[in-house]
Amino acid sequence: MSLAAFLRTRYAPAFASRAAIEAHHARGFRRFRRAVMPRSPFYRPLSAVPLEALPRMTKARLMENFSEINTCGIDRERAFEVALAAERSRDFSPTIGEVSVGLSTGTSGQRGLFLATVRERRLWAAILAGRFWPGLARRQRVAFFMRADNRLYRTLANPMLRFEFFDMLAPVEDHLPRLAALRPTVLIAPARMLGLLAGAQAASALDLAPARVISVAETLSPQDRAAASAAFECRVDEVYQATEGVLAFTCPAGRLHLNERWLRIERDVVDPDTGAFCPVVHDFTRESLPILNYRLDDVLLPDPRPCPCGCASARLARIEGREDDMLWWPGEGGRRLVSAEAIRSILAALSEPVRDWRVIDHGDRLEVRLDGVDAAGAARAGAQLEPEIAALGRRLSCTPPPLDVQSGLPPEGGAKRRRIVVRRQGNLDAFAHPSPSSGRTLQKSGGGIGT
Structure with missing residues (x-):
């Protein structure tokens, strides 16, 4: 464990202003351009390019260029061999040299690789231990x-x-x-x-x-x-x-903040009304597999209020979920984002004894699956949900799809639980969510949050 990183995470004063965060990031990226990017065949010719002008990365593009992006000379197919062998045997100790290799599927099911050197493993441990010990x-x-x-x-x-x-x-x-x-x-x-x-x-x-x-x-x-x-x-x-790193954690006051001491996170805003955004990550600590201008498909909801902890790092109200699983309902002014929290609140108020639930948007209907109730209970819950969902649509000036309430949960399709899933078909796919960056602006992580 890195003692310096542990002490900095645990005892260093919180950032008091956005200016302090910007200065910290500038120092970090000056070192990163000088010491790390020249070691990556992919980024070597781009070491003088502004961050926002670097190639936009996604998991698919990172994996496609994995062998050229990483600074350890590790071939992608060799890394997959090691990671898949570990998955099959459940023995996760093998490394390539001193570099550990991990396999990630996330909630999308798309396979991804991550690397961690000895230094990076120690830094990760120091950050989490410093914050939560x-x-x-x-x-x-x-x-x-x-x-x-x-x-x-x-x-x-x-x-x-x-x-x-x-x-x-x-x-x-x-x-x-x-x-x-x-x-x-x-x-x-x-x-x-x-x-x-x-x-x-x-x-x-x-x-x-x-x-x-x-x-x-x-x-x-x-x-x-x-x-x-x-x-x-x-x-x-x-x-x-x-897979791309520790993006946020709760502060001593229990609020969720972006991890701006170790990352720069910009915002690709997907809903201007709420400020909901997909994070675009620039990591100035990850050396084995540089993460630069990397857009995640998670949707985060900012909280504009100052935090009682005094830290100016951007504060989050919550993590909504995957962008592909956001509910977008048609309205007079165009698509309206329906927050997962709004759906959760309605389901939490049901009089039926629901243990768990899933909401599946098929485009032409909104399937609600309830665990802990029988068919009669599902029918009663449907009668209660119908006016509540309609009222939510009126508040958001949009039109909900017809409800289909059933008892029992569907089979889980992956290792991670997804309570809200979008399964639109055909030409409805284009309506399910906006295409990345279409008509949207990229904002720095601050955006007036927590100043």
């Missing part, structure tokens, strides 16, 4: 639930920290004895797993007392947060981490 007086025990292990995660282990990986592909019941024996002081898991563990705790199948509970990898809904917080009797923090 419960206390310095005793040895900590971390239970980490994830689809795949990696040396990146193992870097957290040190004489003051015991780290245990729990494979999410195994049934949750199989983990309970080892989890009880570990008695973790830090519990890290996707929101779906936190919900299952909270249920086990409420049913007395577990008796954990973690000092920290951290949600990762999936959107954390208010309901998931409340259930985990009540079960484990502590605040639930959130880390928004993608």
Whole structure:
């Protein structure tokens, strides 16, 4: 672990202004242009090009040019071989030299690779430990639930920290004895797993007392947060981490901030009314696989209010979900973005005892699947939902599609839970969401947030 990065993350004063953040980024990228970009065959001839003029990167383009972009001389096919072998064997220890290789599918199902050198693994561990370490007086025990292990995660282990990986592909019941024996002081898991563990705790199948509970990898809904917080009797923090790095985490006041000490994040605004945007990432710390002008398909909702913690780093109200899974309903003035939070709030107010739900937009109908109710309960819920959805449409000046309410959840299509899914067909695809960057402007991460 990098002691300097740990101390900086834990004790350095928060950025007091946007000007301070801009100056910090300028210094970071001067070094990056000088020391890192010349080592990448792809970026070597572009080391003097302004950030915004660099080729726009997506996961597909990054993977297409992986062999030329990375600075470690690692061939893409060799990296895929190592990563896929680890997935099949569930042994995630092999590396290429000293570089760890990981495989990511995200929520889109598109395979991606990430690399992490020894230095990058130590930096990642220092940032997360500096932010979330419960206390310095005793040895900590971390239970980490994830689809795949990696040396990146193992870097957290040190004489003051015991780290245990729990494979999410195994049934949750199989983990309970080892989890009880570990008695973790830090519990890290996707929101779906936190919900299952909270249920086990409420049913007395577990008796954990973690000092920290951290949600990762999936959107954390208010309901998931409340259930985990009540079960484990502590605040639930959130880390928004993608293959492209740690993009945001909660501050000491419990609010979600972009990680602007280590990244520059600009905004491709997808909904001017709310300011909802897809992040465009420039990472001035990642050296093995440079991440520059990289647009993610996650939609984030900014919070313009100053944070009680005093940090000027951009604040987020929430992470809405994937851009492809945003609900866009037709209105007089054009498409209107319907927030996932609005849908969640309506479903949370149902009188039926719903355990979980999914909303699937087929274009010609809005399918709502409810777990915990039978067919009669689904019919009653539909009668309650119909006027609520219509009222939401009136508030947003748009027209919702017809409702189709059913009992039971559909089969999960991937490793990550997606409560809202868009499955429009044919010419409806063009209407489901705007095309990237069409008629939109790119904004810096600040945009007046938290100044």
